[in-house]
Amino acid sequence: MKKQKILLYSLLASTILCSASCRKYVEVEQNDKRTLKTTDDYLYLLNNKGNFETSYLFPLVTSDNIASEVPASAASIWGGNTQLAYLWSANFFTGEQEDSGWNNMYKQIYITNEILEGVMGSEKGTQSQKLAVAAEARVHRAFAYFSLANQYAPIYDPINIANQQGIPMLLTPDLFQSLNRAPLSRVYEQIILDLKTAIDNLPNYPTFNYHPSKIAAYALLSRVYLTMRNFEESAKYADLALALEPTILNLEDYTKNVSFPRMIDDKEVLLSKISAGFMLGPLNPELVSLYNDGDLRLKLFIGNDPATYKGYKYMKPGFNSGYANNSYVGLSSPEILLNRAEVYARQNNVAKVVELLNLLRKKRFTVEKYVALTASGISKDLLQSVIDERRREFVGTDLRWYDMRRLTLDGNYFKPVTHTYSGQTSTLTASSPRLIYPVNERVLSYNPEIGQNPR
Numbered sequence: 092m093k094k095q096k097i098l099l100y101s102l103l104a105s106t107i108l109c110s111a112s113c114r115k116y117v118e119v120e121q122n123d124k125r126t127l128k129t130t131d132d133y134l135y136l137l138n139n140k141g142n143f144e145t146s147y148l149f150p151l152v153t154s155d156n157i158a159s160e161v162p163a164s165a166a167s168i169w170g171g172n173t174q175l176a177y178l179w180s181a182n183f184f185t186g187e188q189e190d191s192g193w194n195n196m197y198k199q200i201y202i203t204n205e206i207l208e209g210v211m212g213s214e215k216g217t218q219s220q221k222l223a224v225a226a227e228a229r230v231h232r233a234f235a236y237f238s239l240a241n242q243y244a245p246i247y248d249p250i251n252i253a254n255q256q257g258i259p260m261l262l263t264p265d266l267f268q269s270l271n272r273a274p275l276s277r278v279y280e281q282i283i284l285d286l287k288t289a290i291d292n293l294p295n296y297p298t299f300n301y302h303p304s305k306i307a308a309y310a311l312l313s314r315v316y317l318t319m320r321n322f323e324e325s326a327k328y329a330d331l332a333l334a335l336e337p338t339i340l341n342l343e344d345y346t347k348n349v350s351f352p353r354m355i356d357d358k359e360v361l362l363s364k365i366s367a368g369f370m371l372g373p374l375n376p377e378l379v380s381l382y383n384d385g386d387l388r389l390k391l392f393i394g395n396d397p398a399t400y401k402g403y404k405y406m407k408p409g410f411n412s413g414y415a416n417n418s419y420v421g422l423s424s425p426e427i428l429l430n431r432a433e434v435y436a437r438q439n440n441v442a443k444v445v446e447l448l449n450l451l452r453k454k455r456f457t458v459e460k461y462v463a464l465t466a467s468g469i470s471k472d473l474l475q476s477v478i479d480e481r482r483r484e485f486v487g488t489d490l491r492w493y494d495m496r497r498l499t500l501d502g503n504y505f506k507p508v509t510h511t512y513s514g515q516t517s518t519l520t521a522s523s524p525r526l527i528y529p530v531n532e533r534v535l536s537y538n539p540e541i542g543q544n545p546r
């Protein structure tokens with residue numbers, strides 16, 4: 092057998108067989124028999140939150156939302172790998188250390204491949220039930236591939252896409268297939284195919300928000316097309332999502348001795364995903380200065396702890412995740428509004444940008460402090476107005492890192508970023524290869540055909 096393939100999947104195969112708490116098919120049968128038989132068996136895989144909810148951490152640390160200099164008192168809780176990621180180091184891991192983000196995403200891909208390989212031929216399920224299970228699996232797979240592509244692959248550039256290599260793309264649960272990188276264009280084609288194939292067999296809204304739904308698929312398609320700079324299609328799917336009337340919470344309701352909803356109860360959360368670790372980052376003062384007086388995001392989601400952080404830190408996970416300080420990195424209702432607003436900004440539609448930004452901002456301020464934006468106030472730079480709102484809304488999530496990457500193709504909207512820790516300083520520019528994460532050397536030692544990203 093090819094030993095190199097085992098590394099990527101040794102964790103993955105065991106995931107299906109070791110979750111005994113919610114499955115009845117773990118008993119060993121004959122070697123040539125599959126343990127997944129009934130449609131319910133495949134549904135149990137989807138119902139196990141542990142299979143799909145935990146994702147990655149580094150996009151929360153590598154963006155310019157984190158302070159340009161992090162004191163040791165702040166970074167001591169991160170761990171050495173996070174500190175290396177903060178500096179965009181040549182490698183984030185040493186020796187036998189594992190990249191949990193890479194592992195988690197490929198684990199999810201492996202499980203979805205198992206589901207898609209067998210669910211349509213499973214027993215004791217109707218055709219519609221099987222299609223629904225397959226549809227959920229396709230959304231999870233699309234989310235995983237999008238996340239991997241925006242961490243370990245080049246920035247999608249429509250002009251140069253023919254020459255861009257992506258990531259290993261696996262569409263079957265075969266443990267020993269080639270791990271050569273697929274073209275980046277092919278990765279995005281598969282993401283879009285999975286989402287569009289899934290849509291007709293998804294409910295409009297999830298029963299629980301860790302299950303994919305139609306509105307989540309629309310939101311993800313809008314995100315994907317925005318990243319591809321196909322703004323017309325991004326707008327189309329944002330409009331389809333908006334037609335389903337996504338919920339925007341009124342933050343003032345949670346300033347009156349009312350607890351902020353848990354992740355599972357948060358109606359803004361369209362697809363629940365959490366970071367793969369603990370991260371309370373000291374925030375960039377320039378980011379904090381973007382919040383206006385009375386903005387409740389600054390009050391509810393950001394804390395001030397000068398003794399430890401010498402400034403502000405991201406705190407929202409402590410309010411709503413139920414996972415200590417693991418941050419939310421999934422899909423949300425505000426993203427739909429802001430994706431659509433960005434496309435309007437690129438079309439120079441001032442009135443619609445003002446309308447959508449105010450629709451969100453009205454739910455982010457106290458009544459007394461809310462001041463509506465006006466066309467004259469933002470018309471000098473519509474796109475920057477939307478980018479600033481995205482930073483305010485998505486603080487502490489993965490989206491700022493993804494936005495930074497794609498904005499390198501928009502000239503001055505990407506500003507060089509400098510990070511300093513323990514006397515070491517690194518600067519990230521729009522042409523820097525460090526906008527792509529390194530592949531773990533342990534993975535490469537077993538799978539050299541993947542190849543390291545430029546450093």
